Amino acid sequence: MMSEETRKGAEIIRRGGVVAFPTETVYGLGADAFNPIAVARVFEVKRRPYFDPLIVHLATLKDLDRLVREIPSKAERLIEKFWPGPLTLVLFKKEEVPEIVTSGLQTVAVRMPKHPMTLQLIQLAETPIVGPSANPFGYLSPTRAEDVQEQLGDQVDFILDGGPCEVGVESTIVSFAEEGPALLRAGGIPLEEIESIIGKVNITKSGEKGPLAPGMLPKHYAPRTPVLLNWDEASPEELKEKRIGLLAFREPMVFFNFSHIEILSKKGDLREAAANLFSAMRRLDRLGLDLILAEPVPEVGLGRAIMDRLRKASSTLKGEGGS
Ligand code: TXA
Numbered sequence: 001m002m003s004e005e006t007r008k009g010a011e012i013i014r015r016g017g018v019v020a021f022p023t024e025t026v027y028g029l030g031a032d033a034f035n036p037i038a039v040a041r042v043f044e045v046k047r048r049p050y051f052d053p054l055i056v057h058l059a060t061l062k063d064l065d066r067l068v069r070e071i072p073s074k075a076e077r078l079i080e081k082f083w084p085g086p087l088t089l090v091l092f093k094k095e096e097v098p099e100i101v102t103s104g105l106q107t108v109a110v111r112m113p114k115h116p117m118t119l120q121l122i123q124l125a126e127t128p129i130v131g132p133s134a135n136p137f138g139y140l141s142p143t144r145a146e147d148v149q150e151q152l153g154d155q156v157d158f159i160l161d162g163g164p165c166e167v168g169v170e171s172t173i174v175s176f177a178e179e180g181p182a183l184l185r186a187g188g189i190p191l192e193e194i195e196s197i198i199g200k201v202n203i204t205k206s207g208e209k210g211p212l213a214p215g216m217l218p219k220h221y222a223p224r225t226p227v228l229l230n231w232d233e234a235s236p237e238e239l240k241e242k243r244i245g246l247l248a249f250r251e252p253m254v255f256f257n258f259s260h261i262e263i264l265s266k267k268g269d270l271r272e273a274a275a276n277l278f279s280a281m282r283r284l285d286r287l288g289l290d291l292i293l294a295e296p297v298p299e300v301g302l303g304r305a306i307m308d309r310l311r312k313a314s315s316t317l318k319g320e321g322g323s
């Protein structure tokens, strides 16, 4: 099925425009990866610093050929197993990939998204497309077309509505730029599943790499309302008379008079929790609360990606933004 909307989006991308597009993870801000001027506009719309490189989305393995020099055998095994899907690989780039896409790095981040509309969009546009999450730099990622409309609606040429995102957190990023594979960002494919295919993956601590992986900056994915991850960080006095929202993992035992409660998954399912995470935080953020208290989730499977987002949302370091 080929929708008129997808055709229109592809046409705009071919002409060098910026189109917000759905993926299985979050909505992206798309432009022709081989058109540096179009890519520059993506940075402008997002107010993203030029040192933070973009992920290139592709629809076929032929596209991959245009972008990367070589594919290590472990990367190939991951591609076979997880593409299309929420896995981004950092590989050495071909000369032709514009520097603005990779912030001057010798590597490029690539992924094949799992959303029929997106794959069609890329194919009709006849070019791989860059796609940072379609949010202003540092804010929560959008998981619905309405979220994009609300924040960047007047700045993009078109929003392709593909419904709510199924996975709800960004792709897992694995880099092959150094000796062994390294996890740069926990995401939609659990680390355990990746290691079951290629063995041990190095875990790079947040921020360790500095500007090499700027998405790892501590403050990131943050609502405007302060987020607290542990009750212990605040004294009871500090919490008195405050309007506090609860972001609960599962059905909570309520022992405090919360102004509002969002439950990520009643039955405590991490997959469901990930899918609901950003929209639940957005709803809480709209209420003008004094504080959002977030309940930690178990750090296994998708729980690793959820905790990474919650830690970054709750980081008190101000002035440092994320993708
Ligand atoms: O699920 C996703 O990955 C979404 C959807 C739209 O595909 N996209 C996304 O893009 O999350 P963005 O720009 O918000 O995050 C991309 C991350 C950034 O942290 C960036 O620093 C990192 O990927 N990155 C991109 N290219 C890189 C490279 N060559 N080396 C290291 N990190 C890179």
Ligand code: MG
Binding pocket: 132, 133, 141, 322, 323
């Ligand atoms: Mg982002």
